[in-house]
Amino acid sequence: xxxxxxxxxxxxxxxxxxxxxxxxxxxxxxxxxxxxxxxxxxxxxxxxxxxxxxxxxxxxxxxxxxxxxxxxxxxxxxxxxxxxxxxxxxxxxxxxxxxxxxxxxxxxxxxxxxxxxxxxxxxxxxxxxxxxxxxxxxxxxxxxxxxxxxxxxxxxxxxxxxxxxxxxxxxxxxxxxxxxxxxxxxxxxxxxxxxxxxxxxxxxxxxxxxxxxxxxxxxxxxxxxxxxxxxxxxxxxxxxxxxxxxxxxxxxxxxxxxxxxxxxxxxxxxxxxxxxxxxxxx
Amino acid sequence: xxxxxxxxxxxxxxxxxxxxxxxxxxxxxxxxxxxxxxxxxxxxxxxxxxxxxxxxxxxxxxxxxxxxxxxxxxxxxxxxxxxxxxxxxxxxxxxxxxxxxxxxxxxxxxxxxxxxxxxxxxxxxxxxxxxxxxxxxxxxxxxxxxxxxxxxxxxxxxxxxxxxxxxxxxxxxxxxxxxxxxxxxxxxxxxxxxxxxxxxxxxxxxxxxxxxxxxxxxxxxxxxxxxxxxxxxxxxxxxxxxxxxxxxxxxxxxxxxxxxxxxxxxxxxxxxxxxxxxxxxxxxxxxxxxxxxx
Amino acid sequence: xxxxxxxxxxxxxxxxxxxxxxxxxxxxxxxxxxxxxxxxxxxxxxxxxxxxxxxxxxxxxxxxxxxxxxxxxxxxxxxxxxxxxxxxxxxxxxxxxxxxxxxxxxxxxxxxxxxxxxxxxxxxxxxxxxxxxxxxxxxxxxxxxxxxxxxxxxxxxxxxxxxxxxxxxxxxxxxxxxxxxxxxxxxxxxxxxxxxxxxxxxxxxxxxxxxxxxxxxxxxxxxxxxxxxxxxxxxxxxxxxxxxxxxxxxxxxxxxxxxxxxxxxxxxxxxxxxxxxxxxxxxxxxxxxxxxxxxxxxxxxxxxxxxxxxxxxxxxxxxxxxxxxxxxxxxxxxxxxxxxxxxxxxxxxxxxxx
Numbered sequence: 001x002x003x004x005x006x007x008x009x010x011x012x013x014x015x016x017x018x019x020x021x022x023x024x025x026x027x028x029x030x031x032x033x034x035x036x037x038x039x040x041x042x043x044x045x046x047x048x049x050x051x052x053x054x055x056x057x058x059x060x061x062x063x064x065x066x067x068x069x070x071x072x073x074x075x076x077x078x079x080x081x082x083x084x085x086x087x088x089x090x091x092x093x094x095x096x097x098x099x100x101x102x103x104x105x106x107x108x109x110x111x112x113x114x115x116x117x118x119x120x121x122x123x124x125x126x127x128x129x130x131x132x133x134x135x136x137x138x139x140x141x142x143x144x145x146x147x148x149x150x151x152x153x154x155x156x157x158x159x160x161x162x163x164x165x166x167x168x169x170x171x172x173x174x175x176x177x178x179x180x181x182x183x184x185x186x187x188x189x190x191x192x193x194x195x196x197x198x199x200x201x202x203x204x205x206x207x208x209x210x211x212x213x214x215x216x217x218x219x220x221x222x223x224x225x226x227x228x229x230x231x232x233x234x235x236x237x238x239x240x241x242x243x244x245x246x247x248x249x250x251x252x253x254x255x256x257x258x259x260x261x262x263x264x265x266x267x268x269x270x271x272x273x274x275x276x277x278x279x280x281x282x
Numbered sequence: 283x284x285x286x287x288x289x290x291x292x293x294x295x296x297x298x299x300x301x302x303x304x305x306x307x308x309x310x311x312x313x314x315x316x317x318x319x320x321x322x323x324x325x326x327x328x329x330x331x332x333x334x335x336x337x338x339x340x341x342x343x344x345x346x347x348x349x350x351x352x353x354x355x356x357x358x359x360x361x362x363x364x365x366x367x368x369x370x371x372x373x374x375x376x377x378x379x380x381x382x383x384x385x386x387x388x389x390x391x392x393x394x395x396x397x398x399x400x401x402x403x404x405x406x407x408x409x410x411x412x413x414x415x416x417x418x419x420x421x422x423x424x425x426x427x428x429x430x431x432x433x434x435x436x437x438x439x440x441x442x443x444x445x446x447x448x449x450x451x452x453x454x455x456x457x458x459x460x461x462x463x464x465x466x467x468x469x470x471x472x473x474x475x476x477x478x479x480x481x482x483x484x485x486x487x488x489x490x491x492x493x494x495x496x497x498x499x500x501x502x503x504x505x506x507x508x509x510x511x512x513x514x515x516x517x518x519x520x521x522x523x524x525x526x527x528x529x530x531x532x533x534x535x536x537x538x539x540x541x542x543x544x545x546x547x548x549x550x551x552x553x554x555x556x557x558x559x560x561x562x563x564x565x566x567x568x569x570x571x572x573x574x575x576x
Numbered sequence: 577x578x579x580x581x582x583x584x585x586x587x588x589x590x591x592x593x594x595x596x597x598x599x600x601x602x603x604x605x606x607x608x609x610x611x612x613x614x615x616x617x618x619x620x621x622x623x624x625x626x627x628x629x630x631x632x633x634x635x636x637x638x639x640x641x642x643x644x645x646x647x648x649x650x651x652x653x654x655x656x657x658x659x660x661x662x663x664x665x666x667x668x669x670x671x672x673x674x675x676x677x678x679x680x681x682x683x684x685x686x687x688x689x690x691x692x693x694x695x696x697x698x699x700x701x702x703x704x705x706x707x708x709x710x711x712x713x714x715x716x717x718x719x720x721x722x723x724x725x726x727x728x729x730x731x732x733x734x735x736x737x738x739x740x741x742x743x744x745x746x747x748x749x750x751x752x753x754x755x756x757x758x759x760x761x762x763x764x765x766x767x768x769x770x771x772x773x774x775x776x777x778x779x780x781x782x783x784x785x786x787x788x789x790x791x792x793x794x795x796x797x798x799x800x801x802x803x804x805x806x807x808x809x810x811x812x813x814x815x816x817x818x819x820x821x822x823x824x825x826x827x828x829x830x831x832x833x834x835x836x837x838x839x840x841x842x843x844x845x846x847x848x849x850x851x852x853x854x855x856x857x858x859x860x861x862x863x864x865x866x867x868x869x870x871x872x873x874x875x876x877x878x879x880x881x882x883x884x885x886x887x888x889x890x891x892x893x894x895x896x897x898x899x900x901x902x903x904x905x906x907x908x909x910x911x912x913x914x915x916x917x918x919x920x921x922x923x924x925x926x927x928x929x930x
Contacts, residue, residue, distance in 0.1 A: 008481060012378045019375045020392045023452065026407040029418065033410070045421050046410075095302040102299035107289050114300050121311045123563050127510050127532045128555035131539040131548055132314035132321070152310040155303055172287040173661035176628050177722075181675030182649035185290040191674070195665040214400035216514040217536070232400040236518060239406050248410070255403055262398035267391060277397070277454070278461050288628045291647075 027259070034058070034252035041248045057253040066250055071238055074257055077231040082261070084149050084219075084230060085212030089205050091154040097197070100163035101189055105175070122157040126218055134221050144225040153218060159204055162279060166200050167193070203276030206269050213262045231258040315556065321549035340550040349526055350534070350551070356440070357530040361508035363444045368451040369500055375452070376459030377485065390460070397453040401511060405518025408446035432520060436527025439520045443528050446519060447512045454507075455500050462496030463489065495569075502566045509558065531555060578639030578652075578729035578762055579604050580625065585634035587620050594620045596786035597634070602730075605760040607753075611773035612783035613809070619734060621783070622766045626732050627651050639729050649678070654723035655732040659739060660715045662707040668718050669703040672725050686725075693721040696755070713744045720755070731756070733765040737772065749775060770810050774798065782806045800913070804920045807842045807913060813875060813888045815842040815913070822883035827859040834914050835923040842913035845875070846890040849906045857906045862887065864901045869894050878903060 036051035142148030420430035522529035539548030580602040627648035801807035862878035
């Protein structure tokens, strides 16, 4: 469309640039803070330009941590976060694929009931049932374990729905052709359905990896042993040191490290991320 | 409910396929939820030896408790503010991105990544910016004659959590608004342009009404987000204070249950929250159903 | 190579009958086309033979074996689907091999059959491409190839050409016919296109409302439609069906000598003429409404003056007739098909019916 409104174009870009600044600025500040030394925060205003201590701060946090805050070195927590995010993402995808397959490709008594039981999980986010869930996990002896950190978060109605929607769009003839070709249900699942679901699985993995990585309340409740701390909950411990002002440069180095993996995933897998986000929520 | 035209005839297999998800759901979702409902009708003595069934006493006490009612009020203010702020900013950005052609991918990339930042980290970032002694925001505000201190001033604290929570949600809303804008048929805006409507008129009379499904969807999602997914932000910035000023419902459940160890009251609060989620989900699904019929 | 026998085959969806008792014997190497309007039960019938729909009652025998309880894979049939149903993530070669691999066919045998099918269908150069890189006609060939490599007792075709454009459809129709003649594989072919049915079939089954209306060779069905439904369904433009009242009093009407019970007569558009034929004829006065030249012939739409009944004629060339002109149309008594409206059947004794 021909449109000759230079002022409007200018305004459009102005809005976007201001938007980007608002979005980026808090992180820029954190980055700047993470490159300074301890003394730079006593002047009454945070520094606005990067300082010389970048490598030193990050090295210190990665390898040693802040012992007074009771948090282990960051590489341990980053490792835990990675393991947990991957277990949650893979676990959710696996059990959702299986249950969506059962619901779409089979007819059996109590099928509707099963669907509703899964559906209900949408209505019970962990935040609203913390205490009884904590109790179940404690009774099962799963506190301070990867199982306890991940298993209660693994059931997911949204992933099941996404796969159900996708399976319903697969032409009936494809499954019929496979049956005429002699494929049983497991063979069909492995040879046809899984390969066709690849893009959806990847998109969902991106979303669920982020979901697992940013978990805070649940790890906070079920871990008391610092060997199982995740980076997101560990940071809070670093920031909340009892003796007054935290060591800002080190806290912010940890913040940057905790943010980096999922943010990089979003930036470098933007297409999958957008697909996963828009499709799971609809 | 829909299945395929032909189905596999196996009898046992579907149950085996469903077993993992059903087991996890029953053990970690349904059972705890039932427990929450049960304990919301009970009182536990201080030593945890004996529980008595007390009907609706926990609920009665809850709704007579001024701190709970205060929390309900704070939650409402918080949720409405976050929803309005986050949605209007993201709509403005989405409309702008939709107007630029060459650079829109760059802008999109720069705007979407906060989705991946954990709420608690968001809290720390903004807490740092608004730190009364060294933060940049209080420094600038002092220039305007405002003495910022969210540790003392309840409305400052509320403003801080609203800004932080909205900041995180912008990327999400932005993506959905962009998707919604792209699904508005271009022929309609072209027809309006030929009919003599300028860009602003086109937006308000054509695009915005057609965007209403997306807007409504985001409205529900944002309320849901503000009420339940902002625990980390509150915990990192204000911990519900000062003087309960930012003690939203989901934070209070945790504080009363884990820190205050008031199991009965916390269970009753959980049940109330579940009812709210169920209501929001029901609204959302009714709307999705209606949209499918379009 | 095998026969297929259907014995009193029925299918109900809940209380709704879709197929109401079908008896059919397909001879070895024969190509039978099931044709009818949508919802007539032809696809359901085919899918029951394939084992994709359960059978409510009746028997299906393939090569003399009752297969009603057998899985699709155990029936020794191959199927070509309407939308081809090629596995999108597999190459053409993998698509062809899949069914053979599932049956544990030895590697050399698989390679031999794939090569043979590729040669027959001329898809050799495409073996390592994915389906989405192929044109519609090429996908169609691959779908056929997948059936051929199986060397099954029978081919089942479920409207395989309906997704192709008109030109390609004619071309593929000829190829399917040639291929079936060459391989001599017993085949059941479902279509709603009567022209496709006429040109492909050894014998034709016209279905309507879950029942067989007529079974016969294409010529038999065309020349002696057994029912009013078949008369109206087979042939294009369709047969003119005229009630006796609408032509009563026309010249030649009294000499017609129609069988008892006749109240409708049918006449094919190409058997109506504008010139008086030699011998006795029925002559009807009519007014021209529209002339449609379609190339070598023209369709003339007229209305009978006495009854306002619409009639179509197919006439050779492009007659110089203005719309609104008065014409007289002629029919030879021998070309009239007498029917009874209530029973829907012919009133002269059925010869072509089984």
